[in-house]
Amino acid sequence: MNYKTLRLPLWGLSIIALLIGAWGAYERITVGHESTAYGSYVVWGLGVAMYLYFVELAAGAHLFATMEFISGYKPFLRLYRLALAVALAAIVGGLLNIWSDLGRPERFWEVYLRPNPNSVMAFMVWAYTLFIVVLLAQMLIEFRPEWMRALGKTYSSQTQMRDRKILRILMILSVPMVIAFSGGVGALFGVQGARPYWHVGMYPVAFIVTALVSGAGMMTFLAAFFIPDHDEEHQGLMSALRRLLAIFLVAEGLFVFADYSISLYGALPPNVAAIRQVLTGQYWWAFWIIQVLIGMVIPFVIAVTPGLGRNTVLTGLAGILVVFGFVAVRINVVLPALTVPEIEALRTAFADPRLGFTYFPSVGEWALAIGITGVVATLFLLAYERLPLLKTEVA
Amino acid sequence: MPVTTEKLVEFIVSGAPVGTPEDPLLRMQQDLKRALKKPLEQRRWIMAIDLRKCVGCSACTIACVAENKLPPGVVYRPVMDEEIGTYPNVTRRFLPRPCMQCDEPPCVNVCPVQATFKRADGIVVINYDDCIGCRYCITACPYNARTFDFGGFYSKGTPAQGPSIIGQVKTIAYEKADSFEYGKAWPRGQGSSPVGNVRKCTFCSHRLNAGMLPACTTTCIGRATFFGDANDAGSLVSELIGSTRMIRLKEEMGTEPKVYYLI
Ligand code: SF4
Ligand code: SF4
Numbered sequence: 001m002n003y004k005t006l007r008l009p010l011w012g013l014s015i016i017a018l019l020i021g022a023w024g025a026y027e028r029i030t031v032g033h034e035s036t037a038y039g040s041y042v043v044w045g046l047g048v049a050m051y052l053y054f055v056e057l058a059a060g061a062h063l064f065a066t067m068e069f070i071s072g073y074k075p076f077l078r079l080y081r082l083a084l085a086v087a088l089a090a091i092v093g094g095l096l097n098i099w100s101d102l103g104r105p106e107r108f109w110e111v112y113l114r115p116n117p118n119s120v121m122a123f124m125v126w127a128y129t130l131f132i133v134v135l136l137a138q139m140l141i142e143f144r145p146e147w148m149r150a151l152g153k154t155y156s157s158q159t160q161m162r163d164r165k166i167l168r169i170l171m172i173l174s175v176p177m178v179i180a181f182s183g184g185v186g187a188l189f190g191v192q193g194a195r196p197y198w199h200v201g202m203y204p205v206a207f208i209v210t211a212l213v214s215g216a217g218m219m220t221f222l223a224a225f226f227i228p229d230h231d232e233e234h235q236g237l238m239s240a241l242r243r244l245l246a247i248f249l250v251a252e253g254l255f256v257f258a259d260y261s262i263s264l265y266g267a268l269p270p271n272v273a274a275i276r277q278v279l280t281g282q283y284w285w286a287f288w289i290i291q292v293l294i295g296m297v298i299p300f301v302i303a304v305t306p307g308l309g310r311n312t313v314l315t316g317l318a319g320i321l322v323v324f325g326f327v328a329v330r331i332n333v334v335l336p337a338l339t340v341p342e343i344e345a346l347r348t349a350f351a352d353p354r355l356g357f358t359y360f361p362s363v364g365e366w367a368l369a370i371g372i373t374g375v376v377a378t379l380f381l382l383a384y385e386r387l388p389l390l391k392t393e394v395a
Numbered sequence: 396m397p398v399t400t401e402k403l404v405e406f407i408v409s410g411a412p413v414g415t416p417e418d419p420l421l422r423m424q425q426d427l428k429r430a431l432k433k434p435l436e437q438r439r440w441i442m443a444i445d446l447r448k449c450v451g452c453s454a455c456t457i458a459c460v461a462e463n464k465l466p467p468g469v470v471y472r473p474v475m476d477e478e479i480g481t482y483p484n485v486t487r488r489f490l491p492r493p494c495m496q497c498d499e500p501p502c503v504n505v506c507p508v509q510a511t512f513k514r515a516d517g518i519v520v521i522n523y524d525d526c527i528g529c530r531y532c533i534t535a536c537p538y539n540a541r542t543f544d545f546g547g548f549y550s551k552g553t554p555a556q557g558p559s560i561i562g563q564v565k566t567i568a569y570e571k572a573d574s575f576e577y578g579k580a581w582p583r584g585q586g587s588s589p590v591g592n593v594r595k596c597t598f599c600s601h602r603l604n605a606g607m608l609p610a611c612t613t614t615c616i617g618r619a620t621f622f623g624d625a626n627d628a629g630s631l632v633s634e635l636i637g638s639t640r641m642i643r644l645k646e647e648m649g650t651e652p653k654v655y656y657l658i
Contacts, residue, residue: 119531193648349476350456
């Protein structure tokens with residue numbers, strides 16, 4: 001199976017997602033936040049979870065763009081342009097999600113004009129703005145041979161040498177930047193002393209690990225189905241990706257286990273209540289089936305079982321299972337802390353649909369999230385079909 | 396003691412016989428007048444709530460909703476009603492929960508655009524014109540004391556016509572009337588701020604500026620809510636918070652709340 005086989009279903013799904021999203025966007029514009037199912041207590045919902053998901057995917061993909069530079073393993077170069085394209089499409093998706101989630105989206109620029117230096121959120125916005133600048137600069141230089149030739153100019157070997165140096169500097173710069181914004185998103189939650197479920201010192205590190213898992217999943221999927229040359233180097237790449245996927249999955253599993261088991265043992269009531277909701281609550285299946293089984297166990301088994309792992313199609317499927325399953329990881333970060341009241345008696349203090357402690361996304365929220373996912377997929381597919389993503393001249 | 400006209404008026408308002416201790420509302424009104432003569436930074440507004448006097452009627456909640464024209468999903472001062480024990484040994488406890496106007500407010504630090512801040516007199520406010528509606532501050536408050544304005548109306552969805560809905564026209568007009576929080580008119584109905592913003596109790600700062608006590612304080616039928624300036628040793632609230640019955644919610648959070656409970 002290769003891209004030719006997948007092309008039609010992928011475009012079909014993307015277009016359907018865009019159409020659904022168009023309705024979701026129309027509803028959000030005309031009805032505003034009244035069309036959402038979250039409230040004043042469960043104050044963040046699917047939009048914030050999808051924002052986290054896409055920014056972490058962007059971070060993970062970008063770390064894979066620098067993987068050859070970090071590891072010195074040449075086959076990773078095949079992923080370079082693909083990874084940059086994923087990072088760009090995903091960061092667009094992340095920002096669209098959070099922008100549409102703001103109560104007053106027309107004022108987003110206030111974060112640049114009057115930032116609060118003490119706010120982790122302001123820090124994060126600045127960090128991913130810098131990330132986007134560096135990412136665009138990287139793409140501009142990486143695709144320079146093509147656009148120069150398109151303009152009828154020659155691309156000399158001296159220019160290539162110079163560009164390579166600049167690109168290496170940008171890569172060096174981008175790694176701490178990616179770690180800063182990916183970890184910064186973890187810090188956004190970690191600093192919240194009021195919410196024991198989020199108040200985890202290692203959250204920034206855990207978020208970087210999650211970014212790496214999402215990135216590894218996406219890259220494994222792309223390497224399996226979007227790189228047509230299945231030569232020896234490709235085999236090497238697939239095997240490296242498999243190993244990385246397995247290692248990152250183990251690290252992710254350890255983080256979740258350590259966090260939940262220590263919190264349960266510590267027995268702080270709001271923390272225990274939040275974790276119980278994840279493990280045995282109404283949406284237990286989101287954790288056990290989507291996050292653990294689909295997002296972690298099945299891909300891990302495929303990655304570490306030699307008989308299965310050598311099958312490129314199966315490995316690619318393992319990658320996409322991770323990409324899908326990790327949506328639940330994000331939902332299980334955002335919601336449990338909010339669905340536990342900070343003062344128990346608030347549950348019944350004032351009867352109002354927006355002052356409850358349960359949440360399931362509204363149709364409008366689903367539509368918008370699906371639509372933005374469609375935008376990300378369309379951007380990537382367009383880049384894949386219109387730009388030479390399968391080679392690298394500069395890096 | 397001579398019975399003056401002023402004393403007679405006091406008697407009528409408070410129901411207390413002349414010469415008996417002053418009604419708390421009248422005393423707090425005097426405390427307020429004194430405090431307002433001082434510069435802003437020398438005032439330190441606090442609230443004390445006597446839980447033995449609170450009857451759980453929620454009049455304060457409704458007074459606050461009316462005063463600040465709060466839409467669905469927004470509440471500044473819910474009264475929590477807890478049932479303690481098991482039948483037949485049951486009792487109930489009521490606990491009003493306004494914003495604690497924390498001296499170390501975790502909601503302020505997190506705001507990415509400095510839209511929420513602590514004023515010189517200690518009241519934590521939100522600048523509706525700057526708030527981007529990210530709701531990060533709501534997640535940071537340990538008391539769930541902030542709520543989000545979704546732009547709704549209580550009257551939404553009620554049938555457009557029909558004689559059975561008494562007062563519908565007036566209700567709709569009332570809901571669309573301006574709110575005067577922060578001493579400014581905030582028109583409703585065109586989706587402008589505070590729709591899409593986070594909202595919270597401000598100790599009725601607009602009323603304080605006009606020399607009036609917070610709406611919850613004047614409405615409390617049990618005379619359970621007290622308000623005043625803690626920087627004035629002669630104020631009623633200063634006396635009350637010296638009581639051994641005094642507690643504050645979630646002291647361990649280090650937020651230094653300025654709402655005190657007498658248990
Ligand atoms: S109670 Fe909550 S909203 Fe009020 S000042 Fe404290 S942290 Fe801020
Ligand atoms: S919702 Fe408004 S006040 Fe609260 S943190 Fe965001 S911008 Fe600041």
